[in-house]
Amino acid sequence: MEALKVANANLVVRVHPSKSRKVTEAVLAELSSLLFKFNETFDGVVLAYDPNNWSSAARILPGVHPYLNVGLSAKLLLFSPKPNMLIEGEVIKVCQQSIHLIVLGFSSAVIMEEDLRDEFKYKFKDGKEVFISQQQKKHRIENGAVLRFAVKSFDEEILHISGSLEPAHTGNVQWLEKNLEKWSQVESSKGRRSD
Known part of the structure; x- marks a missing residue:
């Protein structure tokens, strides 16, 4: 981290x-x-x-x-989280407007709906609130999942982090690690296209 x-x-x-x-x-x-x-x-x-x-x-x-x-x-x-750093936290609550996490067991974090990539859509499935990627159906954000996210800001007084899932290499850590090869191919093909 x-x-x-x-x-x-x-x-x-x-x-x-x-x-x-x-x-x-x-x-x-x-x-x-x-x-x-x-x-x-x-x-x-x-x-x-x-x-x-x-x-x-x-x-x-x-x-x-x-x-x-x-x-x-x-x-x-x-x-010492700074803007744009990648950190990980455990999801403790998913709502339609936000995702709430705990980082390292002591710091709270929130990712608001406007800080999610457009591919993530809110669903109420099997009695659970989840965000599911429309591009990769197995990429889910639900209670208990560990998320890698980018820091937007850090409130030093109350140790609260505001985060973002806009960067492409953020999301459910378990899914990201299983699909690392796929992501690196996508990123390299984007680089070739821009050249």
Whole structure:
């Protein structure tokens, strides 16, 4: 997934004096407080961390409560979706006007009807709401399917993604992987025609 990246970070964690006997716990608690929130410094949502190097010397900051400054370096796994990136999510609800997804188990996404390729038509079939491709009848978008879609925008406050299925290489991942050869032939023939 294009929106996932690993970053090396040099951090300084302020530890309260009451935690001076349990510095490791305090540092890990501070790192945990970064999880699943958008962080402007790292330009992404922190999903995981791996602290590698701890500074053996902590500096004491003067003040009413003399905090300890502990330096460390860590690897961070970041989720940073940008416009036109391809990401995947599981469909949790299909409606006539939209498709609702969950991405990586924590971020919600929506694809509105106007952001679907014209080939997808809404149907109510066998008691289920689905979008079915008019060109490839087995290419279906229904609850539980994993979709690959393009990012239109990302709301950092509520971690909400607005997506699009307009690019040709987007849709039901299972169908796309089974028909990869067919898609690459279609794309190459389009390229030859434009030449």
